[in-house]
Amino acid sequence: MKISVLLPTRNRLTYLRYAIESVRLQRDDDWEIVVSDNCSDDDVGGYVASLGDPRIRCVRTPRFLPVTANWNNALEHSSGEYVIMLGDDDALAPGYFKRVRELIDRFEHPDFIYGKAYHYAYPGVMPGEPGGYLQDPPEFPVFAGVDQPFLLSHDRAAGIARDALDFRMTISYNMQYSTLSRGFIEQLRRDGAFFHSPYPDFYATNAMLLEASRIVVCPQPLAVIGITPKSFGFFFFNNREAEGVGFLKNLGDDALDDRARRCILPGPANNTCWYLAMVDLERHVAAKHGLRVNHGRYRRLQILRTFGHHYMLGQVGAEQMRELRSSMSTAERLTLGVLLPPTFVALRAMPDALRERLVLVALSVTGQAPDVERAFRQNKRRGFANILEAIQSLRTPEIGEP
Numbered sequence: 001m002k003i004s005v006l007l008p009t010r011n012r013l014t015y016l017r018y019a020i021e022s023v024r025l026q027r028d029d030d031w032e033i034v035v036s037d038n039c040s041d042d043d044v045g046g047y048v049a050s051l052g053d054p055r056i057r058c059v060r061t062p063r064f065l066p067v068t069a070n071w072n073n074a075l076e077h078s079s080g081e082y083v084i085m086l087g088d089d090d091a092l093a094p095g096y097f098k099r100v101r102e103l104i105d106r107f108e109h110p111d112f113i114y115g116k117a118y119h120y121a122y123p124g125v126m127p128g129e130p131g132g133y134l135q136d137p138p139e140f141p142v143f144a145g146v147d148q149p150f151l152l153s154h155d156r157a158a159g160i161a162r163d164a165l166d167f168r169m170t171i172s173y174n175m176q177y178s179t180l181s182r183g184f185i186e187q188l189r190r191d192g193a194f195f196h197s198p199y200p201d202f203y204a205t206n207a208m209l210l211e212a213s214r215i216v217v218c219p220q221p222l223a224v225i226g227i228t229p230k231s232f233g234f235f236f237f238n239n240r241e242a243e244g245v246g247f248l249k250n251l252g253d254d255a256l257d258d259r260a261r262r263c264i265l266p267g268p269a270n271n272t273c274w275y276l277a278m279v280d281l282e283r284h285v286a287a288k289h290g291l292r293v294n295h296g297r298y299r300r301l302q303i304l305r306t307f308g309h310h311y312m313l314g315q316v317g318a319e320q321m322r323e324l325r326s327s328m329s330t331a332e333r334l335t336l337g338v339l340l341p342p343t344f345v346a347l348r349a350m351p352d353a354l355r356e357r358l359v360l361v362a363l364s365v366t367g368q369a370p371d372v373e374r375a376f377r378q379n380k381r382r383g384f385a386n387i388l389e390a391i392q393s394l395r396t397p398e399i400g401e402p
Contacts (some may be wrong), residue, residue, distance in 0.1 A: 001104070003097060003179075004080030007035045008070045009088035013042035015228055018388045020048075020056065022091035022224070025391075031055060031097065036074035039064045068200040071175075072193050081182050085175040085201075089226035091387050093118060094395045096222050100179050103149055103216050111184040111212035114152070115222035116143065117177055118394070120387045122228045133380040134224075134390040140171045143219045152215040158289065161206040165278050165286060166294045167271075167301055167368050173205040176223040184212065190284040202277035207285045226387045263295050266324045267306035271298065271368075301368060303328065303336050311344035 005023050009016045016035070023033055037044040037060040048058040059077045061070060071085065082104065086092070103113050116137035123132040142152070142160070163170050171177075185194050188207055197203040209215070260279050264272055275298045278286075282293050306324050310316040328337060347355050384390040 001030060001082070001101070002080040003031045003100065004078035004083045005031060005033045005092070006071070006074040006078060006083060006085045007033060007088050008038060008067070008074050008085075009035060009040065009044060010038035010064070010070070011040045011042055012088045012228070013040070013044055013047060015089040015226065015387070016044065017047070018386055019086055019088050019091055020051070021388055022391055024053075026092060026095075026097050028097035028101075032057070032078065032080055034059065034074050034078045036070050036077070037061065038070045066198075068195050068197065071195045071200050075185070075194055082179050083182065083185065084179045084223070086223065087176070087226065089122075089228045089387070090176050091120075091224040091226065091391055093221045093223055094391060099218070099220060099222065103218060107149070107151065107214060107216045109181060110151075110214040110216045112178050112180040112208055113216045113218055113222070114142070114171075114178050115218035116220060117172075117174070117223040117225050118221050118390070120224050120226045120384070120390045122226065122386070125227050125229055129380075131382050132384065133382045134384055134393070135381075136379045137221045138172065142171055142217055146217075146219050149216055149218045149220075152217050157209040157212065157215055158291075161209040161281075161286065161289075162291055164202070164206045165281065165291055167274065167278075167297050169368055171205075173199075173202045174225060175201040175204065176225050178205065178208065179222065180208070184208070187211065188285075196284065197277035197280040198273040199277040202274055203280050206278075206281050210285050210289050210291075224387060224391060263299065265299055265302040265306075265327050266320060267302040268309075271302050271305065274298075274368075299332065300336065301366075303332060304340065304366065307336070307340040308344055311341055312348050 007016065007019055020033060020035075023031065033056040035044060035048055035056070035058040037058055039061050045058045045060060048056055057077070059073065061073060065073070074085070075083065082100070084092075084096075099115075100113060104110070118137055119135040121129060121132045121135070124130060125132060142156075160170055164173070188194055188204075188211055190196065195204055260276055264275070275293070275295075278293045278298075282291065286292070303324065306316055306320070310321050325333065325337060347358065350358070381390075381393070384393065
């Protein structure tokens with residue numbers, strides 16, 4: 001049974017080499033790698049050809065495509081019975097194929113497997129962590145209290161998707177967490193494509209949760225998610241979202257329908273991409289399950305974050321605030337527009353320790369991802385120059401390669 005590893009890439013050949021090597025190091029032969037080169041300046045095709053391995057193929061796009069189109073391109077050129085999507089700065093965890101094949105057999109070919117993932121930050125990427133780190137897998141609530149794989153109930157899966165439509169994140173939606181069956185992928189195609197929206201993983205993971213008949217949750221790590229100086233995560237964590245949007249090329253006018261355009265507010269691009277993913281999710285999948293996007297909560301969160309970045313952090317200028325206020329409804333201006341400025345000014349004047357405690361309380365009540373934020377406070381190991389070094393540290397006699 002062949003398993004396809006999808007590797008969309010653009011101008012990151014240095015990191016792509018490590019991702020490919022993480023597959024080649026596995027004790028398994030029945031796999032393929034599909035590298036979808038999004039019109040890179042790097043000679044990605046030349047590098048792949050130099051490997052001399054027919055299981056590793058490169059397909060190049062004729063022009064620079066949005067991230068979602070490149071993901072679909074990688075998928076269209078794959079042929080495995082199961083598929084995992086990695087970023088070119090990610091990697092497979094040691095023993096991935098062995099563990100996944102065991103789960104497929106044990107649970108009689110599930111629609112998809114949702115596993116844990118390590119996180120690796122390259123040196124110089126994360127604020128306050130100049131040397132980078134390898135972080136143990138986040139303990140999302142779905143993994144709480146279990147040490148063996150299990151089938152996720154339909155009700156619980158739908159509840160996770162319902163939270164996403166309400167802009168509350170209780171698991172990570174990154175595609176690296178999931179290994180999908182080809183048949184399930186075909187079942188989920190809409191308008192001829194599997195991935196949709198500016199955030200294709202936010203859309204796909206929640207569509208999968210709503211539509212799957214058999215979901216296996218694996219409390220062991222299956223992947224390593226990397227964050228490099230050339231990744232969207234770098235721009236996001238360093239308050240450079242506008243550059244991140246350009247990097248993904250995922251928020252052009254063609255991404256907006258009329259309904260979404262009327263609702264969207266200026267502010268964090270992360271919120272808006274999430275919102276657009278949920279609009280697509282409702283249109284293609286969620287509506288038939290009786291689920292809808294919480295448009296009002298998106299707007300409130302957008303206003304809250306933008307006001308906070310302006311009055312507390314000084315990261316949003318006066319012109320951006322004027323643009324936001326002009327887009328707010330009368331009710332929003334008379335409530336949030338009046339209450340938030342003095343609240344954030346007061347918070348800024350408080351002692352650091354008290355302010356941090358109050359902000360944490362506010363995030364737990366109104367935040368988009370309180371459970372995920374707590375889940376990521378896991379053990380960190382330092383001293384690795386790249387993701388391949390980090391992977392080598394995880395190998396054991398049972399799953400490692402000599």
